Amino acid sequence: xxxxxxxxxxxxxxxxxxxxxxxxxxxxxxxxxxxxxxxxxxxxxxxxxxxxxxxxxxxxxxxxxxxxxxxxxxxxxxxxxxxxxxxxxxxxxxxxxxxxxxxxxxxxxxxxxxxxxxxxxxxxxxxxxxxxxxxxxxxxxxxxxxxxxxxxxxxxxxxxxxxxxxxxxxxxxxxxxxxxxxxxxxxxxxxxxxxxxxxxxxxxxxxxxxxxxxxxxxxxxxxxxxxxxxxxxxxxxxxxxxxxxxxxxxxxxxxxxx
Amino acid sequence: xxxxxxxxxxxxxxxxxxxxxxxxxxxxxxxxxxxxxxxxxxxxxxxxxxxxxxxxxxxxxxxxxxxxxxxxxxxxxxxxxxx
Numbered sequence: 001x002x003x004x005x006x007x008x009x010x011x012x013x014x015x016x017x018x019x020x021x022x023x024x025x026x027x028x029x030x031x032x033x034x035x036x037x038x039x040x041x042x043x044x045x046x047x048x049x050x051x052x053x054x055x056x057x058x059x060x061x062x063x064x065x066x067x068x069x070x071x072x073x074x075x076x077x078x079x080x081x082x083x084x085x086x087x088x089x090x091x092x093x094x095x096x097x098x099x100x101x102x103x104x105x106x107x108x109x110x111x112x113x114x115x116x117x118x119x120x121x122x123x124x125x126x127x128x129x130x131x132x133x134x135x136x137x138x139x140x141x142x143x144x145x146x147x148x149x150x151x152x153x154x155x156x157x158x159x160x161x162x163x164x165x166x167x168x169x170x171x172x173x174x175x176x177x178x179x180x181x182x183x184x185x186x187x188x189x190x191x192x193x194x195x196x197x198x199x200x201x202x203x204x205x206x207x208x209x210x211x212x213x214x215x216x217x218x219x220x221x222x223x224x225x226x227x228x229x230x231x232x233x234x235x236x237x238x239x240x241x242x243x244x245x246x247x248x249x250x251x252x253x254x255x256x257x258x
Numbered sequence: 259x260x261x262x263x264x265x266x267x268x269x270x271x272x273x274x275x276x277x278x279x280x281x282x283x284x285x286x287x288x289x290x291x292x293x294x295x296x297x298x299x300x301x302x303x304x305x306x307x308x309x310x311x312x313x314x315x316x317x318x319x320x321x322x323x324x325x326x327x328x329x330x331x332x333x334x335x336x337x338x339x340x341x
Contacts, residue, residue, distance in 0.1 A: 003265055009328035010335075012262070013317045024322065028298065029274030033321030189280060189318045222274075229274040 016040035018049045020069045029229020031186045031219040032060060035128055036067055038192070039097070042199040043070065046207075052095045053087050055080040057109075059101035060134040078109020081116035084123040095206060096123045102143040103133045106168050110142075113172070120177025120211040124202045127168060130219040131240060138224030142166045145243055150224070165243065169216045173249035179211030181250040185218035187236040191246070204258045211252070218244055260330075262312020266301055267324040273298035277316040277325065283309045286316060300324075 005011055018040035026032045043049045052070040056062060058077035065072035071094075075083040080098035088096040105113050105127050116123065132150055133139040139152040143165045147156040157165075173181045180202055184195035195217055202213035218240050220232035227235060264286075271294060278286045278301065285305045294300045301324075303310065312329030 003326050005328050006263060008331060009263065009312075010331045011326070012312050012329045013314045013325070013327035015323050015326075019323065023270055023296075026321065028272035028321075029276060030321055033323065034319070037321075037323050189315050192318055229276055230279050233276070 016044045018043040018052075018069055020067055022066050024067055025063060026060065027221075027223040029220065029222045029232065030060070030134075031130075031217075031233075032128065034186050034192060035099075035126060035195075035217055035219065036064070038196045038199050039099070039126055040068065041196060042203055043095075046200065046203055048095045048203060048207075051093065052097060053091070055084045055087065055096065055098040057098065057100040057104040058135075059104045061099055061101060061128065062135070064099050078104050078107070079112055080104065080109065081112040081121070081123065081125065084125075085116055085119070085121045088121060088123050092122070095203060097203075098123060098125045100125060100127055101134070102127070102129045102131065102141050102168075103136075106142040106166050110166075113168070114175070117172045117175045117178045117212045117214070120179070122206055122209055123212065124206045125212075125214040126199065127214055127216040128219045129168070129216055129240075129244065130221040131165070132221050132224050134221050134224055138221070143168075145239060148239075167244060169214070169244075169249045172212075172214060175212075177212050178214070178250050179252045180205045180213040180255050181216075182214075182248045183216040183218070183244060183246050185236055185241060185246055187218065187220070187233040187241070194246075201255065201258065205255055208254070208258060210254050216244075218246075260305060260308030260310045262310045262327065262329040263305070264303055264310065264312070264316060264328070265326045266303060267326075268294050268300045268302075269296070270322050270324040271298060271300035272296060272322055273300055274321060275301070276319045276321065277301050280315050280319045282313065282315065283311070285309050 054072040
């Protein structure tokens, strides 16, 4: 849909071409929408839309294939990196992106993501970490913070029973096949802009064939955290960022020359 | 005249209220009476004094990508008037 510019004005910003016109089903204030837009803008800017294949996950973003105007396929729960491996190996000229949440990537799909990174698959993963299972109604996830209340940990996560949350970026950065592993956040405008830069770099890493690339994005879940969207963004900054530092965990030398 | 303006897709907006929070001029407000097709009170631009600069910060935070941003064409970019 094109919107006519008012008299004497020029267009500064509009929906990226890589996103479909369809309205998303996400809750108000959910940062999935921001992550979709960042990936869409990155694909637009790099001119990759026509040759991108998105691998959608299971979780809130299960309908991601409806929201991107790229080719896409849907993987079984947690198996997006395995499916992406097959797609990329048979179609090496395409850009293959998996978009996964924390329940998908850090719980049921832990084996797939670790082995995809260990093999150095030439794929890019966008990892949405909101410290909770969103779609199923707000249960404790592997990334839920110590003491955080969820539907299945009403007194807060007890680390004696449930252990400590997994920092996936740090885990994957230890693997030699990984070329670019960073964590960014979407809690304010400055960090959203940094997140977009990271996604662009990750896609360039894949284009250059340097190895596995992943951008972890700290996200909000206002509905299941039970707070307003703006409070949820503050909650990311106050509670998630201290446990999940926003750093570059692995940037191999070749990435710096891109 | 305002140096910029935004157009908010009222049907796409879910009324999350993030854009009024970040607007440096505080000129985006949440509609209080009208509902959109989804049943939310959408955000609207209330800019009677033409304060909008087209900075696009609202568009960066919007999770539903409802905001289109325009900015005044600078004089140096305008085509010279025919002689």
